Amino acid sequence: MRLDLDRSRYVLRTRAKGLLSALAHDLELEGRFASGEAKEEGGKWSGRAKVRPSDLRVVGVLHKDKLDTTVLSASDVREIERRMRDDTLKGAAEVEIVARSTDDLEIVLAGHKSKLRLSPRVAGDAVTARGTLSMKALGLAEIKGPLGAFTVKDEIEVEVQAWLLPD
Numbered sequence: 001m002r003l004d005l006d007r008s009r010y011v012l013r014t015r016a017k018g019l020l021s022a023l024a025h026d027l028e029l030e031g032r033f034a035s036g037e038a039k040e041e042g043g044k045w046s047g048r049a050k051v052r053p054s055d056l057r058v059v060g061v062l063h064k065d066k067l068d069t070t071v072l073s074a075s076d077v078r079e080i081e082r083r084m085r086d087d088t089l090k091g092a093a094e095v096e097i098v099a100r101s102t103d104d105l106e107i108v109l110a111g112h113k114s115k116l117r118l119s120p121r122v123a124g125d126a127v128t129a130r131g132t133l134s135m136k137a138l139g140l141a142e143i144k145g146p147l148g149a150f151t152v153k154d155e156i157e158v159e160v161q162a163w164l165l166p167d
Contacts, residue, residue: 001036001037001038001039001040001087001164001165001166001167002036002037002164002165002167003033003035003036003037003038003047003049003161003162003163003164004125004164004165005032005033005034005035005036007028007161007163008032008033008036008047008076008161008163009031009032009033009160009161010030010033010051010158010159010160010161011028011029011030011059011158011159011160012028012029012030012031012056012061012156012157012158013026013027013028013029013156013157013158013159014026014027014029014143014152014153014156014157015058015062015150015152015153015155015157016137016145016152016153017078017150017151017152017153018145018148018149018150018151019149019150020109020145020149020150021150023149024070024145024149024150025062025071026061026062026063027057027059027061027062027080028058028059028060028061028062028067029057029058029059029084030056030057030059031052031053031055031056031057032051033050033051033162034049034050034051034052034055034094035049035050036048036049036050036097037049037098037163038162038164044100045100046055046097046098046099046100047098047099047100047162048096048097048098049096049097049099049162050094050095050096050097051084051094051095051097052090052094052095053084053092053093053094053095054093055146056081056083056084056085057070057077057081058077058080058081058150060082062074062134068074071089079115087141088135088140088141088143089140089165095107103161107133107138112137112138113137113138114134114137114140114159115137116131116132116133116134117131117132125133125163125164125165126161126162126164127160127161127162127163127164128159128160128161128162129158129159130158130159130160131157131158131159132155132156132157132158133155133156133157133158134154134155135152135154135156136154142154
């Protein structure tokens, strides 16, 4: 099976912490998969996918769990996306994701590996999953605001929606 690249996506949610975190923005980001495939044998499945950090986009600001797409200016969005790609993700061209039904999801970024505990649900040709990912485990530096007024929490919320197509 192959990943339906038009319908499959992933969402990342970041949360600020620190003394002035109320002045910072919790963000929702969305990306598409660059490639992916999966197979099932004997009731167990495995899969592999790649994402490009350059495809990750800022969707908007989170107020608790409510998304607001009107807060950030276009220049703010461009700057956040640039800093994310160049600074946080160290200019990585691709991130590899390996998944097995008997194991955690594994994320590989520039040689660093991190496990992601998900709660997958399969419904027909769709797989949805939610979990958290540690930036530190992937070797990513802590993200700080101006003058260290706030930082982004290490745990990033991850939501995946993958649609599979027959080969």
